[in-house]
Amino acid sequence: MKEILNVIWLLFGGIWLALGYVLAGILCCLLIVTIPFGIASFRIASYALWPFGRTVVDSGRGTGVLATVGNVIWVVFAGIWIAIGHVLTAIPMFVSIIGIPLGIANLKMIPISLTPLGKRIVPTSGSGLVPYNRNAPYGTYPGPYYR
Numbered sequence: 001m002k003e004i005l006n007v008i009w010l011l012f013g014g015i016w017l018a019l020g021y022v023l024a025g026i027l028c029c030l031l032i033v034t035i036p037f038g039i040a041s042f043r044i045a046s047y048a049l050w051p052f053g054r055t056v057v058d059s060g061r062g063t064g065v066l067a068t069v070g071n072v073i074w075v076v077f078a079g080i081w082i083a084i085g086h087v088l089t090a091i092p093m094f095v096s097i098i099g100i101p102l103g104i105a106n107l108k109m110i111p112i113s114l115t116p117l118g119k120r121i122v123p124t125s126g127s128g129l130v131p132y133n134r135n136a137p138y139g140t141y142p143g144p145y146y147r
Contacts, residue, residue: 002053005101012102013089014049021045024078036070037078040116047112047121051105055124056112067117079114086110 006014022045028038047054071079086106093103112119 005052005105006050008098009051009102009105010049012093012099013106014051018045018049021048036117037074040074040119043119043121044109044112044116048109051108052101053124054121055108056119057122059118059120064118070117071115074116075114079116082113083110086113 021041025038025041025045028034028041047056086109090103090106093099093106112121
């Protein structure tokens with residue numbers, strides 16, 4: 001079912017949303033200072049392209065001072081506008097029955113669009129998803145998604 005929803009998502013806006021994030025990533029990578037934002041935009045673009053069956057989690061290392069400052073800058077200059085865009089495009093998706101999961105997926109992208117630094121996109125199921133253990137020493141946490 002995830003694959004069917006991903007294909008429908010791709011046809012009804014996912015490709016354009018992903019291309020927008022890729023364009024923003026390229027623009028951010030042109031300047032040296034905004035490269036972390038560009039990398040985050042590319043990460044969001046992959047999530048916007050194929051959102052069903054994946055979710056957003058904290059990176060597991062805690063948000064550092066630079067990531068927090070970067071997230072504040074992102075929210076002020078881009079994040080709030082992107083989140084408003086996700087809400088406005090989700091509203092028409094809720095009109096039809098087939099669009100309800102698409103609208104939910106669109107709203108599910110708001111947290112990573114608001115604060116992209118310090119986040120990872122992982123599969124919702126499978127053997128690779130390991131829960132975060134806050135008490136584990138830095139660098140020793142197992143699992144492929146938290147290294």
